[in-house]
Amino acid sequence: GNKAGDTVELVGSCQDLFVIVSSVEDKDQSHSEKRKVFEENLREEDLQLKEEIRNNLRCVKIDITLEVCKIYADFLQLRMPMKQTNLNLLGDLGAQKQPPLSAVYNKDKEYLFDVTENSFSNAIKCRIIDFILRRTRFEPKDGSDLSFGIDSLLDDGTYVAAYPVHEEEVLDQWIEQWKLCSCSGLRSLYDHETLDALRNYFGEKIALYFAWLGFYTMMLIPAAVVGILCLIYPLATLSKHKPSQDICNADNVTMCPLCDTCDVWPLNETCVHSKISYVIDNPATLFFALFMAFWGALFQEMWKRYSASLIHHWGLTGVSLEEQPPRPQYLAMLSDDVPQHKDPVSGRLEPRPDWWSIKLPRILASISTIILLFLVAVTAVISVIIYRMSVRAALALSIDESWKVSILTSMSAAFLNLIILFILNKIYDFLAEKMTEIELHRTQKEFEDSLALKLYILKFVNYYTSIFYIAFFKGAFIGAPDDYNRLFGYRVEECPPGGCLLELTMQLAIIMVGKQILNNFQEIVLPWMYRRWRQWRSINDESGQQGPRWLKDYFRVHFGTKGLFDEYLEMILQYGFVTIFVSSFPMAPLFALINNVIEFHLDSEKLLTLFRRPVAVQDTGIGIWFNIITSIGSLSVLSNAFIIAFTSTFIPELVYTAIGGTGNLDGFVNSTLSVFNVTDYSAGQQSHIQQNIELCRYPGYRFPPNGDDNEYKLRPIFWHILMARLAFVIVFQNVVWLVIKIITLAIPDVPEKLQLEIRQERYMANSLILKHEQDR
């Protein structure tokens, strides 16, 4: 290799590119020895090192030559631009292609390429430096096989930090661009120019997150518009809606008590409720559910196309990601008695845990914990339900007005629910990471995928259990007044005559909007607190805002390995709200849209003002998150089918219109209410009934008290409706899946134009090589 003293071609201006920082006062003698060997080895690799001491910190600045860049460009299979002159060999062929042709760089075919210092962005240079830092040994040749890599040196305190240095002017430009006008910032995510800049500065992984966020937000716009239209339709037709009119005009319909200690109540008390219910539960709901199912399928397909074109634009098509080293935590957790094996890929000695005796018990422990946490979430929801049932019964004894009882019960229960949710979320965050750590994943990617799946399932259960309860179980198994179904002695909850859909909507709105507000609040408050702390600190310490860029960055937060994990998780959970329950919450896309605009600004501000510059990570897609989106897609078709079939009044109204005799909804409300003889109640229940009435009504399709065998038994119409509901689920699910399948097949994963471009580039590169061979 070149000797350190040779004159070397330096890449770019002599700027600070990457620094490794250590403390000047060393407690441990071995540290300075390790540093010496490490830095000597770095020079061996032809890196340029420069020392600077400030604020008791010893900083080694690292720069890289074009020659080293080229070697690693070959090794890391980077695409590089090809020479323009060469293209003339092919005649017209070269001329018709506008952007410069690029190919995977090959040092032996250098005559084909046009590699200058501009071909390597600072992000790539930092990536190459980071790659070298991770592979360089810090002990003499006879030392341990595992004594290599900057990560180990950071862990044992030999160095205190290693990071690429921010570029002040780029940073300022972005802060300017994205702060002023919120709209142009987000829209800019959709053009290749901004994404290219992001990629050149932060690397593909972070650029892909912003690309995804921009894409998702754009896709939300049509969904939000259709969602609003599906709210306007019922508002316009509200005055013509017969069932809600019937409820409001029902002056003399007395409903049976809602709990064991409750009184009877007049039906028209639910007048407003029934009107609001219609706004959510109307024929447009079915349309919107269908629309969103196809929207979801389109989302997946369009994202595949969009990311394929982005990845090709970045020259990463067909590039396999380089080998990932084992996580330091993984190596640390494996004690010395674990037998060392040669890693079959790199050939280095590395502890390899036995699958049966070490990994399996840990995986089982992890799975059991997840199941336990799952049960905890379900138990929490059940206890809230029991709380609600018991409070309703207790309050009814002391408060006469039933609406006050309802509000007090609902509000306190919702508050309780939110607290439990928050506490469980914190526990989940903590335990999921611990459990994933225990599972001994070798690489960061495996670790992140496992953690993502785990956290998603847990948060899914946490957020959605209460929603599933309201959507599918509440009011479904109440029994008849002569024999109520009971849970711990309390009557199970009932739905009002309009169905539970309104309550479902309210629950969804509280959880989704509440979660977003809480989340954004955290993201606003935490940076603010950090800035205050930094200001306070800068008074005591002279570092502050002065000093070179690397010193300013040193006082920033380390970006860490988890990267944008939490941001993805929040977004995907939000995507669940937008699709899984969309038929009961048409405003969800709108709320998501608003949130994403805020989210984008918070995320970008965090990245630009709070964190050190991350090392560019190469990535060719959003990984396991896309698999989760696909699963959500399948689930959402089923859940929306069930919501429309069982939670909404769509099917009962349809059956009534078809076989009810009148051909319209006249008398529909009456048909859904059965009659009960108050004297058939137990003495305890009767004592709470103040009014002097004989018959009360309750929701259900049962025979009236006529004294024969059928009394309070289910009427045939109940079975007709149930059958229609089940048939609807089968038809909806299979028809939608068929259409989605056709959509998926009809839209190629890679745009045709792009396919042609890829084929063309391959063909031209091959032709060039062939031409060259023949000319030799």
Added chain:
Amino acid sequence: GNKAGDTVELVGSCQDLFVIVSSVEDKDQSHSEKRKVFEENLREEDLQLKEEIRNNLRCVKIDITLEVCKIYADFLQLRMPMKQTNLNLLGDLGAQKQPPLSAVYNKDKEYLFDVTENSFSNAIKCRIIDFILRRTRFEPKDGSDLSFGIDSLLDDGTYVAAYPVHEEEVLDQWIEQWKLCSCSGLRSLYDHETLDALRNYFGEKIALYFAWLGFYTMMLIPAAVVGILCLIYPLATLSKHKPSQDICNADNVTMCPLCDTCDVWPLNETCVHSKISYVIDNPATLFFALFMAFWGALFQEMWKRYSASLIHHWGLTGVSLEEQPPRPQYLAMLSDDVPQHKDPVSGRLEPRPDWWSIKLPRILASISTIILLFLVAVTAVISVIIYRMSVRAALALSIDESWKVSILTSMSAAFLNLIILFILNKIYDFLAEKMTEIELHRTQKEFEDSLALKLYILKFVNYYTSIFYIAFFKGAFIGAPDDYNRLFGYRVEECPPGGCLLELTMQLAIIMVGKQILNNFQEIVLPWMYRRWRQWRSINDESGQQGPRWLKDYFRVHFGTKGLFDEYLEMILQYGFVTIFVSSFPMAPLFALINNVIEFHLDSEKLLTLFRRPVAVQDTGIGIWFNIITSIGSLSVLSNAFIIAFTSTFIPELVYTAIGGTGNLDGFVNSTLSVFNVTDYSAGQQSHIQQNIELCRYPGYRFPPNGDDNEYKLRPIFWHILMARLAFVIVFQNVVWLVIKIITLAIPDVPEKLQLEIRQERYMANSLILKHEQDR
């Protein structure tokens, strides 16, 4: 390039490798000119040409040098073995890998490779020659841009044939190996050695067919075994089956007439029928349906793994298939007024049809034809149904014994059905190819994929419509005796008390086994006829069995471009029988297994004794057939759910056991039969009833003739059963899909060992390059 006169390194023995044959007597002067230019250009490409004249045929034998092979190995991205010595650079790393390391060949990195003449099989050499033949121009430089390629020369008769020559000893060895013992031949398909030999001789595409056939046949073995077990279970428990006993002992149960001119009949006439029904329709059926659903998912996953390991073994992982030239038929169909465009990939001038004005009308015409043919198939089935209904009514007038009527009706209808099926199939074969031709597909691959999809859908409809009718529609909408549903005046067909499952099984057996026998018969008779014709011909002509190998091959059948298309189609249709209706035909896997053993021998014999040697076609998978298999998988879950829910007696028995009171099947048959008062029949119907009875029974859940409102109305149990059936479909479908999804996720597409191997090879190749760079 090398001049034709230079001494050149010849590859292999001086054997006949590839020949292009033309007639000695030329009618057209331009032909010999074209030949001259063409053969001169071939010599320019450094190919070795040798002339031989025999039987009025001028044969040009083509051989290829190692140097040319190497150039095209680079160009076609072939994997070549790497030098063993180089591996020592990496120390232990090289030693632990047993098979020789290979990498995509790169002529500039020749120092890494160990390429000798043995590295190129004859198949690859033929492929390279074929590739050159397809790109070589046959007119002087100033001629048309499209005057290139052997295909055009074959089309206009300049040459009469171009084919690789068979290798006599290899051919004989295979005929020997595969003819003697049927078992070892098929089993050998599952080991890599035989497949490698096949691949080296015939190329990947044909080897993949045999690999798929072997894999499929192996997978059928467990399915056939479980299928047989699922037949043994009911045979063992037949004596304990209450419903069939009840039917056999029902001496005094009179059933209502089955057609307008039929008489009443005793229930125990269906004694044998009910016993046989039980053999197919029993609790084991549900188990078998579940088993086969998971088997199907496993089939897909295992095939992905198996083909991935095969493709890697052949060094094709990550290799992109070379550009395909436009089909000659495509170029011929485009008249001269179609504007010429530059092909964006190769840069050659080529007619490109406008999408809106030329392609769209043709695609629409094609789709309309398919829909028309679809309707024809459905109409054909409906006419058979009407035929059956009318013949039954007509025969009942003249024949007294109802079993004779049944047999005559069924047999003549089945025969009619088979004839229609056969005729339609021929029409479909013809029209599908015509339609696909009209759609103007540019490449052979696009053409084949479109044809495959079209033919599969048409044959699917043709084979399966009558089966779908029996499974889901027959007996489902008969109405009640007081008001039968009618089609063209005839009563719609009924199912016997045991349900239609037995008839479904019989129909399946007839179509599946009949189709296979017919198909195999064709494949045996056609080669035999061809051989007889050849023998007869060889008496007149002196060519016959004498002469060089190329002359013998000349008299064989041209393999054509369609390749093994029909074989795939037959197999995939058979796969449909094995999965879509498996719950009503547990013997299907066994029949398929037997058929495949025969099929394998017929296919291999055809390939070895009937056809010229095909040019090796590179392929990395079975293409669109795999997509069709995936779709069949989804469909089969749904169809089996419906068969068990609606066609079998599983759900009614379950509901009866649960809420019938006795907790077992005592009285189940009685519960499925409703009572009808004969005097309620029309006078015409009554005149055909010879017995003097008052009440008759019919299958259905209706109220007896008790004179009140409910008379002949559906009883609640009907709704309970219907609800249970629909609920079963939802649960079955979603649970099975969930499990399949988990299976799919749990089994990686590429075996872990193979992934490691691929990563290892990549890493080692990279390390080698890096090491070399540093040593320079």
